[in-house]
Amino acid sequence: METRIQLLAIAASGLLLLIVLELVRRRRFLERYALLWLLSAAVLLALGIWQGLLADVSRLIGIVYPPNALFLIAFGFVLLLLLHFSVAVSRLSDQSKVLAQRLALLEERLRRAEARPSARSDEQDRPADLESALRD
């Protein structure tokens, strides 16, 4: 592999590794999201430095020019990270939906409780927990 492209690969993945570590240190990143990033950066850096390994890997997957194997692996990591984010975003949007629903339900319950200061008069609509609280 050409020295220039090797240096570029090492510099880029080293920089990525440093940025990720710095973001985690400043708590801008939860560790659970940083792990995949750290793994990607570490693997790319290792392949950039250790030429023999990269050559073996590219021969194994049938790529003549080893730097192309590096790009392919980097691309694989990018896909993996994007999948990871899609899962995370889906979970977050589901959680925010549930929160919005709870908030709306509680708001309505609060409004009704406030509109009815003498809860004792209305036997039917009183929630069970309030009922037992009043008995105590």
Added chain:
Amino acid sequence: MRSSPSHLAIVPAYNEAASVGDVVRSLHLTEPGIDVLVIDDGSTDRTAELARAAGARVLHMPFNVGIGGAVQTGFKYALENDYDYMLQVDGDGQHLASEIHHLFRAMDEDPSVDMVCGSRFLSPEGDYPAPVSRRTGIHLFAFVVSRIIGERVSDPTSGFRLYNRRAIALFARDYPHDYPEVEAVVMLHFHRLRMREVHVTMRRRGTGRSSIGSGKSAYYMVKVLLSIFIGLARERPTPEPGDKAPVAASHSI
């Protein structure tokens, strides 16, 4: 313990200020025994205010969660407040309060039915004024859903529905996100609950826009078909008929 069954009507509404007041008033007028709950899905107009002025209870979603999330809030409300039946009526006025008794009668006639849907296409004279493209889509869904669940469903996209306790409990736990009606029919089937359709007349949309705009209809078709077919590969509780409702399984929301 209440002696007579309790009924809740939910009206999901997103920017329906022009019609929501009339919908609430006609519900109160036609079915005075029903509690009316408008679910204002993050409207930016006066929907909530006008609904409250018309005498409805209002759930105000803090932001737009989409029709599925809004309707599911109604199921949760019905479950928490121990209603026996929940009716779902659109906020745009296309479902007529005068047709509600058809749904109730179908529910009363057969205790094994868990959901009754108002269908626009059940009788031949039902001339629903919808664009051809929309009708084609509905008939495609009707075909696919009928094949999957093995009985004829003529209008799986209708949002004019009546649910009993078992259906309420199921959908309070799990209800599809966007464009939920078609998937809900399939879900119901796989949870061994039963549905029935009755013919109803619907009015042409007076005001507001359908949640299914023309630009979104392609996304709508693809999304619903995808979720139906992926849903087929999901694991789901299938207790024997007559067993306790499947929703009693220990699922956290």
